[in-house]
Every structure is written in C-alpha cells, then in structure tokens.
Amino acid sequence: MTLLSLAVCQPEGRMVAIVDPHCPACPAQQNHSAGPRQAAVRQTVSELSSYSALSPVERLSLVALLLSLWSTAGCDFFVEGVLQLECHDRYFMIAVDLAATGEVPRFEAVDGTGTYAITEDYAAKCGYSISILSLLGLVELRASYFSCHTEKGAGFSFRFNLITTYEGVDAYYALNKTCSPHLLWSPREVTCEVNYMEVSVRSELPCQSGSSDDSSTLGPLYSSSTEVWQVTFQNPYQQLPPMNLSQARQEGYIFNLVHDRIVFRTPYGQPESYRTEVTGVPVEVVHATVFSRQSWVVVMVDLIAACSMDKGSYDSGYMIWDTPEALYPSLGTTQISFGLNGNLVEEAAVVQKGFIMERYNSTVQIGIPYDAEGGYRKSFVSDGLSEFYIFNLYLKQTSVDERHEETVLWFHRTLVTPLLSSPLFTEDQTDVNDGTFSIYLGKVPRDVELTSVQLTGQEFAVPFSDSIAYTLTEVRHSNKSHSYTLKVPLHDPIVVQEFSKEKAAMLHKLDINYTLIVKPGDEPYYHTFSVTALMAVSPPSFDVVCKESGIDFKLAYRSFDYLWDFMIGSDRLTPALAANYGYTMSNDSQNLLLSVPLFTHGYKYKDIGLKGFLGTFTILVRDRETAGILTSTIKTCLFNTTEFIMCSTNGWMTVVVDLSAVLPSGEMPTRFHLLNSLCVPKAVDGTRVLFSFPLHSCGSTVKLAKENVTYQNKIYFDTSENAVEGMTVQCTYPLASLHRLFSSHKFESDKEGVGSIIPFVETTKVVPAKITTVAPQRTRSPSLHLPPSYPTARYIKVYRVHNRPGQFSKGPTGNLQVKTLLHYA
Numbered sequence: 001m002t003l004l005s006l007a008v009c010q011p012e013g014r015m016v017a018i019v020d021p022h023c024p025a026c027p028a029q030q031n032h033s034a035g036p037r038q039a040a041v042r043q044t045v046s047e048l049s050s051y052s053a054l055s056p057v058e059r060l061s062l063v064a065l066l067l068s069l070w071s072t073a074g075c076d077f078f079v080e081g082v083l084q085l086e087c088h089d090r091y092f093m094i095a096v097d098l099a100a101t102g103e104v105p106r107f108e109a110v111d112g113t114g115t116y117a118i119t120e121d122y123a124a125k126c127g128y129s130i131s132i133l134s135l136l137g138l139v140e141l142r143a144s145y146f147s148c149h150t151e152k153g154a155g156f157s158f159r160f161n162l163i164t165t166y167e168g169v170d171a172y173y174a175l176n177k178t179c180s181p182h183l184l185w186s187p188r189e190v191t192c193e194v195n196y197m198e199v200s201v202r203s204e205l206p207c208q209s210g211s212s213d214d215s216s217t218l219g220p221l222y223s224s225s226t227e228v229w230q231v232t233f234q235n236p237y238q239q240l241p242p243m244n245l246s247q248a249r250q251e252g253y254i255f256n257l258v259h260d261r262i263v264f265r266t267p268y269g270q271p272e273s274y275r276t277e278v279t280g281v282p283v284e285v286v287h288a289t290v291f292s293r294q295s296w297v298v299v300m301v302d303l304i305a306a307c308s309m310d311k312g313s314y315d316s317g318y319m320i321w322d323t324p325e326a327l328y329p330s331l332g333t334t335q336i337s338f339g340l341n342g343n344l345v346e347e348a349a350v351v352q353k354g355f356i357m358e359r360y361n362s363t364v365q366i367g368i369p370y371d372a373e374g375g376y377r378k379s380f381v382s383d384g385l386s387e388f389y390i391f392n393l394y395l396k397q398t399s400v401d402e403r404h405e406e407t408v409l410w411f412h413r414t415l416v417t418p419l420l421s422s423p424l425f426t427e428d429q430t431d432v433n434d435g436t437f438s439i440y441l442g443k444v445p446r447d448v449e450l451t452s453v454q455l456t457g458q459e460f461a462v463p464f465s466d467s468i469a470y471t472l473t474e475v476r477h478s479n480k481s482h483s484y485t486l487k488v489p490l491h492d493p494i495v496v497q498e499f500s501k502e503k504a505a506m507l508h509k510l511d512i513n514y515t516l517i518v519k520p521g522d523e524p525y526y527h528t529f530s531v532t533a534l535m536a537v538s539p540p541s542f543d544v545v546c547k548e549s550g551i552d553f554k555l556a557y558r559s560f561d562y563l564w565d566f567m568i569g570s571d572r573l574t575p576a577l578a579a580n581y582g583y584t585m586s587n588d589s590q591n592l593l594l595s596v597p598l599f600t601h602g603y604k605y606k607d608i609g610l611k612g613f614l615g616t617f618t619i620l621v622r623d624r625e626t627a628g629i630l631t632s633t634i635k636t637c638l639f640n641t642t643e644f645i646m647c648s649t650n651g652w653m654t655v656v657v658d659l660s661a662v663l664p665s666g667e668m669p670t671r672f673h674l675l676n677s678l679c680v681p682k683a684v685d686g687t688r689v690l691f692s693f694p695l696h697s698c699g700s701t702v703k704l705a706k707e708n709v710t711y712q713n714k715i716y717f718d719t720s721e722n723a724v725e726g727m728t729v730q731c732t733y734p735l736a737s738l739h740r741l742f743s744s745h746k747f748e749s750d751k752e753g754v755g756s757i758i759p760f761v762e763t764t765k766v767v768p769a770k771i772t773t774v775a776p777q778r779t780r781s782p783s784l785h786l787p788p789s790y791p792t793a794r795y796i797k798v799y800r801v802h803n804r805p806g807q808f809s810k811g812p813t814g815n816l817q818v819k820t821l822l823h824y825a
Contacts, residue, residue: 087180089181090144090145090183090191091143092179093141093342094141094143094160094175095138095140095141096140096162098132098134100162100164101139101162102164105132105139106118106162106163107128107130107141107160107161108161108163109126109148109149109159110159110174111149111151111159116148118130120195123196124195124196124252125196125252125254125265125267126147126148126149126254127143127144127147127198128143128147129141129142129193129194129196131194131414135378136376144191144193144198145179146200146256146261146263146265152258152259154180155179156178156180156181157177160174160175161173161174162175185261186405186406186407186408187202188200188202188405188406188407189407189408190410191409191412192305192308192410192412192413193412194412194413195268196268197284197305198264198265199265199304200258200261200262200263201261201262201303202260202261203257203301229244229292230243230244230290230292231243231245231291232291233272233273233287233288234287234288235287251270251271252266253288255288264288264290266288266305268284272288274286278327279325279326279363281323282308282309283306283309283324283327285304285305286304287303288304289302290303304328307327307409307411308327308411310323311415312413314418314420318367318368318370319367319370319417320366320367321366321368321393321413321415322363322364323366323397324362324364325359325364327409328409329402329407330399330400330401330407331400331402332400333359334364334399335397336357336364336397336398338350338357338393338394338395339374339394340368340372340391340392340393341394342394343394353373354369354372355369366393366395368391370389370417374391374392376390377389377447378390379447381524381525384421384423385424385448386421387419387420388417388420389416389420390414390416390417391416392414393411393413393414393415394410394411395411395413396410397409397411424441424442424514425442425443426439426527426529427442429485430531432490432533436487436489436490437486437487437488437490437508437531438486439485439487439488439529441527442481442483444481444516448516448525449517450472450484450515451516451524452515453472453512453515454513455470455494455511455512456494456495456510456511469488470487471486472485473487486512491508495508495559496511497509497560499537505535506535506536507532508532508534508535509531512528512531513526513527514526514528514529537560539564539630539631540555540561540564540621541555542554542555542619542633543556548639550595550596550597551595551615551635552594552595553592553594553595553596553635554591554593554594555591555592556591557589557590557591563623563624564621564622565621565622565623565624566592566619566620567621567622568581569602575587581600581601582601583600594619596617598615598639598644599646602617603615603616603617604616605646608646608654608690608692610656610690612639612640613638615636616637617634620632641656643757645731645756647695647732647733651695651696652692652693652695653691653695653713653729653731655691655692655715655729656690657688657715657729657757658687659687659688659689659715659727661759662725662726662759663687663717668686672684672716672717673715673716674698674713674714674715674716675698675700675701675713675714676697679699691729700712704735707734707736708733709735709738710733712730714728714729728759731754732754
C-alpha cells in the first residue's frame with residue numbers, strides 16, 4: 001500500500017499529515033454529509049494508491065491539486081473516526097473509535113499559545129480525563145468547562161488534536177466545538193472526576209478574568225509587591241506553611257478566575273489533601289484558603305473540595321456505592337439525581353430504571369443492578385469462566401445551607417464489580433425415541449465464542465462440516481447471550497455403548513468438551529459435559545428369504561448385538577462352522593448374511609411327497625454370558641424339486657427319482673422296487689417314485705472307505721425280459737461323525753450324509769425273493785416286508801489292522817471291503 005504524507009498548515013500553525021484513507025489504522029469512514037470540495041478531496045486521496053507510479057512532475061501536480069482543494073474543503077474530512085462531540089451540563093465530551101486511534105490514543109489541547117500534550121499527569125492537573133473503554137472499542141475524553149486551555153468567550157470553546165500514527169507518520173485530526181451550557185451555575189459547584197477534584201465559587205471580587213504564572217494570578221489589578229496572593233492548606237493533622245500561587249501551580253494545584261468564578265483544581269492524593277471518614281464513608285478533602293493583603297484589607301477565599309472515595313461493593317446482584325449526605329452544610333436532605341454515562345435520572349424515576357437509592361445514617365446509598373442498561377460486561381477466564389461489570393456512574397447532589405446558597409456536587413465514578421462466576425448452562429434434552437443425543441449449551445456470553453467441540457476425544461471445528469452426521473445450531477437471544485444445541489445420533493460409532501447389567505439395558509455415553517474463546521483475545525475456556533441414555537435391548541431377529549436352493553438369513557447389526565451368540569443346534573455359528581457345513585457366510589460390521597443350501601446340516605424335513613416337501617431351519621440366539629437360549633428364528637419353506645435324496649442322521653434314506661431319463665421311449669413300467677423286491681415305493685406318479693427306508697434295510701450294501709462309509713441301494717423297474725434298468729441311490733457319511741453303525745437297529749451320525757442318484761443298466765435280470773405287483777397309481781402307502789431269508793443285521797463289526805492283510809482288503813475299485821458278521825435275531 002502506498003502512503004502519501006502531505007504537510008498542511010492549520011490556522012494555529014500545526015502541520016497535519018494526510019494519510020491514505022484505505023490504511024487499516026485510519027478511522028472508519030462515516031456517512032455524514034460533505035460538500036463538493038470535500039468529496040473532491042476524498043476522491044483525490046482515494047486515488048493515491050497509484051501515487052508511486054507517477055513521475056515527480058505528476059506527483060507535484062497532484063500535491064498542488066490536493067492543497068488547493070483542501071484550502072476550502074474544511075476539516076470535517078479528518079474527523080471521520082470521531083463518533084461523538086457532545087456538550088453536557090458541566091463538561092465537554094469526545095468519543096473516538098479505538099480503531100482510529102490505536103491502542104494508545106493521543107490528544108493535544110490547543111489554544112492561542114500553542115499545543116499541549118494531554119498526558120496522565122497533565123490531564124489531572126488541567127481538568128481532562130481520558131478513559132479507554134476497550135469493551136466498547138472507544139476512547140472517551142472529558143474536559144471541564146474550566147480546563148486549562150478552554151477559551152472563554154460567549155461560550156466555552158474547545159480545540160483538540162487527535163493524533164494517530166501509521167507507518168511512523170503522525171496524522172493530526174482537529175476536533176473543535178463551542179459549548180454554551182444552559183444550566184445556571186450555583187454559588188458553589190464541586191466536580192469529583194475520576195482523576196481530579198475541582199471546586200468553583202462565585203466571585204464578588206472586583207477582578208478581571210485572566211490567568212498568569214506570576215504572584216498576582218487571581219487579581220491583575222492588585223499587582224503591587226505587597227499585594228501578593230497566597231494559599232494555605234488546612235489540614236487537621238498538621239500545620240502547613242503558606243505558598244504563593246506560582247509555587248502551588250508547580251505542586252500541581254491550579255487556581256484561576258474565569259468570568260465571575262474562582263476555580264481551584266487538584267489531582268487526588270496530593271500531599272496537602274487528607275483522608276477521613278464521614279458516616280463511615282471514606283472521603284478525600286482538600287481545604288485551600290486563598291488570601292491577599294490589599295493595603296489595610298485582607299481578602300480571603302475559602303475553597304473546599306470534598307469527594308466520596310468509596311470504590312463500591314457488589315451485593316446480591318447490585319453494585320453499591322455510598323456517599324455522605326452532609327459533605328457540605330445542608331438544611332435538610334440533599335437532592336439526588338444520577339444515571340450512567342452522563343445521563344441523569346431524577347430521584348422519582350430511579351425505581352422504574354431498576355436502580356436503588358436509599359438513605360440511612362446520613363448516608364446516600366446507590367444500587368445499580370448488574371444488568372442495568374448502560375453498564376458494560378466483560379468475560380474473563382480465571383479458574384473457570386468469570387465476568388465483571390463496569391459502570392460509569394454520574395451523580396448530582398444538591399444541598400442548600402442556612403443562607404439558602406446552593407452547593408452542587410458532580411460525581412464521575414467508574415465502578416467495577418469483583419470477578420463473578422459466570423457458569424454456562426448445560427442441559428441434556430435427549431429423547432431416546434428420537435434416537436439422537438440433544439445437548440443444550442446456554443448462557444454463553446456475547447463476548448465468548450465456541451470454536452471447537454470434542455466428542456469422545458475426537459475434535460471437530462466449529463462450524464461443523466456438512467460431511468459429518470452431527471449438527472450444531474446457534475441461537476442468539478435478546479439479552480445478548482447465545483446458545484448452542486448439539487445433536488449426535490445415539491448409534492453413531494463415536495458414542496460409547498456398553499451393556500448395563502444393573503439396568504438390564506444398553507448404556508449409551510457421550511463425553512463432550514467444548515472449547516470457547518473470550519473475545520477479544522485467544523484465551524481458551526474448556527467446558528466439559530457427559531450425557532448418557534439407556535435403551536432397552538432385545539435379542540435380534542433375522543430377515544429370512546426362501547429360495548429354490550435353500551434359505552437366506554440376514555441380520556442388520558445393532559450396536560449391542562455383540563451380547564448374543566448365534567447357534568446352529570448346539571454349535572456356535574462361526575465362519576469355520578459355516579465352511580464346515582457348507583453354508584455361505586458374510587459377516588462385517590454392518591450385516592450378517594447366511595445362505596443355507598438345501599440338504600445341509602441343520603435342516604428338518606416333513607410332509608415329504610412327490611410334489612415337494614417342507615424344509616425348516618432354525619437359528620438360536622443365546623445369551624453370551626449366561627448361555628441361556630433367549631429366542632430363535634425359525635423358517636419353514638416349501639421346496640418343489642423333480643428329484644432329491646435325503647440322508648438323515650438317524651439312518652434313513654429318502655429319495656424322489658424321475659426315471660424318465662432312463663426309460664425306453666414310450667414305455668411305462670408297472671413295477672418299481674429296491675434290491676429287496678419287497679421294498680416298494682411309498683408313492684408313484686408316472687415315472688416319478690418316492691422311496692424312504694432305513695439305510696441298513698432293503699438289501700442295502702455298505703462300502704467302507706478310508707474316510708467315509710457309503711450305503712447303496714438300487715431302484716429297479718422292468719423294461720424287458722433281458723434287461724433291468726433303474727437308478728442307484730446312495731448315502732455317504734464321514735466316519736468321524738458316526739457314533740455307531742448298527743446297534744439294536746439304531747444309527748447315529750453327527751452329520752447328514754451326502755446322497756447321489758446314478759442311472760444303471762443290468763443285462764441279467766435280478767430274481768426277487770418274492771414278486772409283488774404294484775398297480776400304477778399316483779400315490780400309495782409304503783410297503784416293507786422283510787422275510788426271515790433276508791434278516792436285518794443287528795450290527796456290523798469292523799476290524800482295522802494296520803500294515804498287514806486282515807479283515808480289510810481293497811477291492812477292484814480301491815474301496816475297503818468289509819467283512820460282515822451277521823447275527824440273526
């Protein structure tokens with residue numbers, strides 16, 4: 001950014017630096033009216049950003065143009081950072097935006113003799129007070145009507161320079177105003193400012209107005225060496241010698257004669273002042289007697305300034321300030337009016353404003369509610385979130401003495417509360433039925449900003465990103481506080497979930513840590529809160545779908561489904577178990593998918609017929625801790641198949657066969673049977689037949705291999721005199737799953753067998769033990785007759801001898817041949 005600095009002469013001979021108005025240190029522009037020449041100045045200065053690109057001749061031309069415009073544009077251009085210039089009853093006030101002045105504002109007082117920097121000491125001595133109101137972003141200058149450089153004519157004329165600095169260049173802003181107070185002056189008026197005391201009394205001396213530093217300050221008419229004005233300070237604790245007025249000025253005291261009033265001003269804490277208590281209230285008093293011997297006459301003026309020095313106290317929501325009723329003589333009670341920030345409220349109206357004014361023991365007590373309009377609040381981090389309030393009290397106290405002379409006291413007091421706890425309000429507004437945590441954070445002060453939220457240790461910046469499932473809503477309230485509502489789904493992974501045995505419910509817990517910043521600044525404050533919610537739990541239920549090939553189960557996981565085990569019979573469902581039983585299992589954090597093919601372990605069948613059968617599969621839900629079965633999902637499906645074979649764990653083979661594939665074209669058999677011709681179908685429907693028989697019956701053969709055992713039988717039908725065709729049906733069981741092969745006609749296996757149907761053709765007719773003709777029919781009842789010539793084996797005894805010939809030997813097919821010992825009943 002280019003900075004142009006121009007020297008412009010003001011009437012009093014000062015130099016004004018014109019600064020680029022776009023720089024951040026310059027005052028913010030205001031929308032006040034301006035003449036055409038002022039607008040031209042603004043337009044010209046606004047174009048200075050290209051100043052560095054101009055040639056020297058062009059720069060000089062631009063400067064000349066700017067100066068010519070400035071000469072008639074007036075000074076309003078340089079007061080754009082000033083917010084207020086106000087005349088009050090007894091003082092003049094300037095309020096300036098701190099953005100225009102910087103953190104260290106500087107003012108100069110201007111009069112016909114020059115300019116004077118208003119330092120802290122000089123302000124207290126000469127009747128100025130400067131207050132930096134950082135909470136409002138303002139700096140306020142108050143000047144007494146009797147301040148040192150006020151020009152007294154028809155009114156009181158004030159001239160100041162506001163000085164700002166940008167990149168090492170000072171800019172001077174002229175702030176001028178003339179005030180004519182309408183309120184008449186009382187015989188004695190005392191001002192108790194924040195940094196000085198001032199008393200003015202009506203003068204009846206035949207003296208001219210003026211001031212000087214010689215020995216005749218008060219009375220230029222009495223200038224003889226023997227007529228010297230002196231002052232002596234009255235102190236009840238010590239005798240003080242008199243001093244002339246020049247010495248007094250060097251000590252910080254100001255005596256002056258303005259119009260018809262004698263003015264005396266002193267900073268607080270001067271050596272000649274003293275502290276005392278009046279009705280229990282601390283008071284600072286300075287008692288000066290100004291005197292002069294004029295020939296044989298001695299002239300004496302008594303000047304007493306007495307101010308309450310009570311710093312105020314905080315009690316039950318009120319800032320309390322006390323002042324004695326009788327600082328000055330009064331015939332009765334004093335009249336009181338007060339307010340904040342230079343605004344007075346009459347005594348009768350204070351209750352409507354929420355203020356308190358009480359009199360007790362000759363003391364006037366003022367109570368200001370902590371939230372009174374016109375007060376200033378500031379948050380502070382100190383062992384928690386705290387706050388304090390600042391009040392600029394303005395009070396007028398009027399008393400009347402026995403001569404009916406008024407004394408008016410004007411108080412300016414800055415009252416500050418102690419640090420007050422400012423707890424935030426947090427409320428759990430969760431409704432479990434909504435499935436969402438809802439947390440309300442309220443009573444957040446206006447100067448406190450939420451910057452981030454930590455959920456179970458994971459931090460999220462505010463405002464939240466749209467990509468997350470959480471929401472944070474801010475609401476601003478009429479009392480200038482604001483609040484936030486946080487919503488987090490109960491089943492979100494960030495929520496800690498655990499089963500509560502005591503409550504027999506699922507406990508959802510969310511730990512929250514709010515990070516807030518007090519503005520201005522970056523000091524953090526952390527506010528923690530934890531919320532919990534109990535949700536009733538119930539065992540899960542699967543979604544089930546019947547398919548041609550089996551049954552599909554699906555479970556959408558809930559956060560607490562880890563509490564259960566899923567059982568297939570007495571076995572816990574695991575990926576290994578599913579693979580062993582031939583299931584297809586998919587298990588992730590969201591869903592459990594299980595496909596159970598027909599004829600695998602766990603099915604139960606009923607209503608088996610040529611048209612189909614019902615297959616039922618059951619998944620049990622077991623409490624993982626107690627091992628008790630809580631519930632189950634049972635699904636029964638109707639399966640329609642052309643042919644199938646079932647090998648049960650209790651030693652039965654059930655088979656439906658369609659023989660059309662092996663029948664000669666156009667032929668229809670009239671008789672079907674197994675190896676034992678007495679074993680006939682339970683049902684017949686054309687070329688489809690249903691057999692169901694024990695594995696060890698109906699002529700079944702047994703083949704024992706290394707790992708399994710196979711039971712085999714054949715279904716015959718007659719097609720000619722020379723050939724018999726049909727199907728071989730067999731069930732194979734793993735040896736490891738068998739508990740016994742034959743014992744008391746019992747068969748036990750842990751697993752179902754694997755069945756197969758194989759077509760065959762035999763060229764030699766098998767002669768059955770007994771021929772039974774079965775008429776064609778669609779359905780018939782089973783018929784099984786076992787004659788004594790083909791007894792049922794009660795058991796099979798297997799000998800296993802390693803590495804030597806024995807009862808086991810391999811046949812032509814490589815299978816182990818079994819030597820069977822038959823025992824007859």
